[in-house]
Amino acid sequence: xxxxxxxxxxxxxxxxxxxxxxQKILMIxxxxxSIILLIVVIIFTSSEKMVPLYKDxxxxxxxxxxxxxxxxxxxxxxxxxxxxxxxxxxxxxxxKVQLAAEGLPKTGSIDYSFFGQNAGFGLTDNEFDVLKxxxxxxxxxxxxNEMDGIKxxxxxxxxxxxxxxxGEDQPAASASIVLQIxxxxxxxxSQINGLYHLVSKxxxxxxxxxxxxxxxxxxxxxxxxxGAGSVSDSYASQQGIKSQVEKDIQKHVQxxxxxxxGQDKVVVxxxxxxxxxxxxxxxxxxxPVDKDNMEGIAISAEKVSETYKGDGAAxxxxxxxxxxxxxxxxxTNGSSGSGDYEKNSNKINYEVNRIHKEIAESPYKVRDxxxxxxVEPPNPKNAASLTAQRQADIQKILGTVxxxxxxxxxxQNQNLTNNDINNKIVVSVxxxxxKVSMNTASANSSGLPIWVYITGGVLLAAIILLxxxxxxxxxxxxxxxxEYEYETAQEPIRLPDINEEENETEETVRRKQLEKxxxxxxxxxxxxxxxxxxxx
Numbered sequence: 001x002x003x004x005x006x007x008x009x010x011x012x013x014x015x016x017x018x019x020x021x022x023q024k025i026l027m028i029x030x031x032x033x034s035i036i037l038l039i040v041v042i043i044f045t046s047s048e049k050m051v052p053l054y055k056d057x058x059x060x061x062x063x064x065x066x067x068x069x070x071x072x073x074x075x076x077x078x079x080x081x082x083x084x085x086x087x088x089x090x091x092x093x094x095x096k097v098q099l100a101a102e103g104l105p106k107t108g109s110i111d112y113s114f115f116g117q118n119a120g121f122g123l124t125d126n127e128f129d130v131l132k133x134x135x136x137x138x139x140x141x142x143x144x145n146e147m148d149g150i151k152x153x154x155x156x157x158x159x160x161x162x163x164x165x166x167g168e169d170q171p172a173a174s175a176s177i178v179l180q181i182x183x184x185x186x187x188x189x190s191q192i193n194g195l196y197h198l199v200s201k202x203x204x205x206x207x208x209x210x211x212x213x214x215x216x217x218x219x220x221x222x223x224x225x226x227g228a229g230s231v232s233d234s235y236a237s238q239q240g241i242k243s244q245v246e247k248d249i250q251k252h253v254q255x256x257x258x259x260x261x262g263q264d265k266v267v268v269x270x271x272x273x274x275x276x277x278x279x280x281x282x283x284x285x286x287x288p289v290d291k292d293n294m295e296g297i298a299i300s301a302e303k304v305s306e307t308y309k310g311d312g313a314a315x316x317x318x319x320x321x322x323x324x325x326x327x328x329x330x331x332t333n334g335s336s337g338s339g340d341y342e343k344n345s346n347k348i349n350y351e352v353n354r355i356h357k358e359i360a361e362s363p364y365k366v367r368d369x370x371x372x373x374x375v376e377p378p379n380p381k382n383a384a385s386l387t388a389q390r391q392a393d394i395q396k397i398l399g400t401v402x403x404x405x406x407x408x409x410x411x412q413n414q415n416l417t418n419n420d421i422n423n424k425i426v427v428s429v430x431x432x433x434x435k436v437s438m439n440t441a442s443a444n445s446s447g448l449p450i451w452v453y454i455t456g457g458v459l460l461a462a463i464i465l466l467x468x469x470x471x472x473x474x475x476x477x478x479x480x481x482x483e484y485e486y487e488t489a490q491e492p493i494r495l496p497d498i499n500e501e502e503n504e505t506e507e508t509v510r511r512k513q514l515e516k517x518x519x520x521x522x523x524x525x526x527x528x529x530x531x532x533x534x535x536x
Contacts, residue, residue, distance in 0.1 A: 023470060050077055050086040053095060054105060056151070057083050061105040068104060069095070133159050140202055144177070144195065149185030154178045157203055174210040175199050181215045189224055196223045238276050241364060246270045249405060253371060256397060265376045267432075273368035275407070283357040296350035308341035365407040371398050372426045380431035391427060398425045 019027070053076075054065060062082050069076045069087070074095065077086040087095055099105070137155040144153040160171035177199065181187070196208045213221045250270040257266040289296045375394065379385035399421045406416075414420070518525040 023474075048088045048090065051089045051092055052079075053085045053087045053092055055084050057085065057105060065099065065104055068099065068102065129159070133157055136203065140199060143198065144179070147191065147195075149182055149187060149191075150179055151182045152180040159203075170205060172210055173203055173206040175203060175206060175212070177211070177213045179213065179215045187221065192221045193223055195221070238274070242272060242274050245274060245366065246272050249369070249371075249401065253373070253398065253401060257373065257375070257394065260394075261375060267374040269372040271370045271372075272366055275365040275367040275410075276363050278363040279359075279361040281359050283355070283359065285355040285357070287353050287355070289351075289353055296352040298348050299351045300349040302345075302347040304343070304345035306341070306343040365410065366405050367407065367410050368424070369402050369405050370424050371402060372428075373398065374428045374430065374432075376432045377429060383429055386429050391429065394427055395422065395425060398427070
């Protein structure tokens, strides 16, 4: 056993002495890193994970819960300024149930459950009124906290005494609310109106005008009947539509001219005047079916024709044109004689087109449009490199865009001519002195010079080459060590004995060598004996 340990010690020492200084440093560093990593892993695996038990606690609530946990000998930590209590993950559910059974956390506020738990005699009217107001404030605060974006709230209600006499005016109640808004949230007008309505309906004789709402930043929230259609919202909506129209036209023109001249050769700016007037009207129109003859469709017709001839027949009717006279009849003297009678009557009923229109015109009309374009010549140093024909083409393209973008009714009312359209377009030909070249931008965007990357690559290649050489050297040394060990195992070691006498015989020398070999290397001595026995 001791010999085996000595051999292992000898091999280890030989292996360590054959290593270079760099190899020794790497091995020591790797071993130290492994030990440190193992220690860190053991620490993290042995320590229990802490998770929040309660969040957003007040100082009073945190103190109550911390005291109770210390009494139960439960390890706990405070975090986030004392508003969060951390406990071991395995005990979270159990602790929540136990603390809830004990009435923790206690918020210090009174809700309506107080009256059921503390019902009894001895409570005066004044004490009852105070508790009722306090309970109302607590319940209102809990309702408000359920709204999205509100972290917490405080409610203060002023309930005046009721009037004693019948004719006396009843004083109005009032309420003040302070909201704690979550970071990144903002209340819209519909939520604010809902808060006013909720508080007003929860407290008797409380008008919405007597409610004040503000947040932690002293920002007041007023009730607005217009809601989302308020002046500020309307202005923001109109400006958004105007910007979107200008952006769409600008993108379209930039694409057209950029394809023609190059994207970096054109800069486009568009200004638009949008008409946001809403119009809704009803029209009842009656018109003939046949507009050329101004006639409708005959749906019914009646034709009457009567004639009579005979002797002794008196003329019917009275000469003249009065209300009782028949036209074209001669007056008679009343004597009998021959006469003729004829009557023709035509009645035709026509149907016409009756059109009922309910028109709601779009409130977004482009009333006026202006396009400003800056073009850089193909040769920035020579403005004449952009020909007049090319400028005329650009002018025509922009004129078509303006004409098709304007509202048709506005264009007809203004009687726009080609000169009017051209006056809405400005084309400026000049070099772009402020333009950043792409090569410069790409060079600056890299951040590091090229030589840094070259040096880094050379160092990386040198490190890889050094690692390869070290691996090869290690392999060759291992092979040499194995070969040396094998050879030395086969040949017996002959060491001269300092006590050896000069007159010793050859047999005495062999005997001493065999005894020494049997003591120092019993395994080799046993192999030698086996070989002798085999030869015999």
